[in-house]
Each structure stands twice: as structure tokens, then as C-alpha cells.
Amino acid sequence: MKLQFHGFCFHAKDGIQLRRPTRGLEDLNKRQHHAGRHGRLAVSALAAAEATGRTGVVHVADVAVVAAAADRTDLASILLDRYRAARAELGANAEPVARAVCAWLEEGRDVTAAAGRLFVHPNTVRNRIQRFTEVTGIDASDTFAGVNAWWLCQTWLAPA
Known part of the structure; x- marks a missing residue:
């Protein structure tokens, strides 16, 4: 799954690399401390969206309970x-x-x-x-x- 981060949202499509290449969850985890609050929210939103099978643009508020439970x-x-x-x-x-x-x-x-x-x-x-x-x-x-x-x-x- 390739991802593109947009503020508090990310866009996910199976098997398709989006315009701005990203490196996935592992890279987000490594860079999380540099991104501060937005990075932590993006990592939480990504994990929650993956856990619930969501694709496309997902706002962290749409998966807040799942993200909180996972954390x-x-x-x-x-x-x-x-x-x-x-x-x-x-x-x-x-x-x-x-x-x-x-x-x-x-x-x-x-x-x-x-x-x-x-x-x-x-x-x-x-x-x-x-x-x-x-x-x-x-x-x-x-x-x-x-x-x-x-x-x-x-x-x-x-x-x-």
C-alpha cells in the first residue's frame, strides 16, 4: 500500500504509487519525532485506517476511536x-x-x-x-x- 500524507489526512491506494512517493508506515514511524504532532496523528490514522480496511482519503477524526484504542x-x-x-x-x-x-x-x-x-x-x-x-x-x-x-x-x- 502506498500512501500520501495531506495535513491530517492521507490517501491510500493498493499497489499504486501516488504522485509524491512515500515510504509507508515504517518510514513514517522513523520520521515521526521530526514531524511532531502531525506525524503522530498521521501514524495513528494510518494504523487505524489499515486496521479497519479503509482506503482513499482518511481524516484522523474518522478513525479517532480506533487510533486511541491502538495507542x-x-x-x-x-x-x-x-x-x-x-x-x-x-x-x-x-x-x-x-x-x-x-x-x-x-x-x-x-x-x-x-x-x-x-x-x-x-x-x-x-x-x-x-x-x-x-x-x-x-x-x-x-x-x-x-x-x-x-x-x-x-x-x-x-x-x-
Whole structure:
């Protein structure tokens, strides 16, 4: 993926080098300390956009929650510690439950859209969300609890 930085935005196209050549995320990380605030925001926006599969012009404000979550590994560790027993209780079902919760939240709490994205029946999504709520006590339909649920599930799904 080649990138071009525009203030707080960047433009990404798979396999196509844009007019002003750039060197990608590794080079941005190396030069981040020189660019100051804008550089830190660009690196955060790039990582967040890549994590969410976005391409094209992406403003850091459009991926602010994802960027903040990625930058706060200390808080992610606290979430993991607090819900370690819940994950253990889910066992082998932790991954499909986490994927269902993330899909449901990312699809605007639309069960049908989440089911289509996961190639499962809508009732499967409902059941997995219900199971998540039972074991964690997090009601993902609440706005702020939903952010915590999404962040927790993303952390569960992240490679170790």
C-alpha cells in the first residue's frame, strides 16, 4: 500500500504509487519525532485506517476511536485482565462471539448486516451477543459500554 500524507489526512491506494512517493508506515514511524504532532496523528490514522480496511482519503477524526484504542495498550491490558474469566468461560467460542459483537457494532447494531458480513443466520449473531453480555456483564447496546465491548473484542481477536 502506498500512501500520501495531506495535513491530517492521507490517501491510500493498493499497489499504486501516488504522485509524491512515500515510504509507508515504517518510514513514517522513523520520521515521526521530526514531524511532531502531525506525524503522530498521521501514524495513528494510518494504523487505524489499515486496521479497519479503509482506503482513499482518511481524516484522523474518522478513525479517532480506533487510533486511541491502538495507542493505549495499557488500557487494553486492563480490559484483558478484568475479563479474563469471561474469555475462559467462552472457551473455543470466544473468537466467534467476539467477531459477532464487533460486526454488530461496526454495522451500526444491525443484526441482519452483521449476519451477512459473518455469513451466519441473524439469530446466531443475536445469540452470540447475548452470550457475550451474560459472561462479561457488558451491555453493548449502551453507547459507552459498546465502545468497551468493541475494544475488548478487538483485543481478544488481536494476535498474541
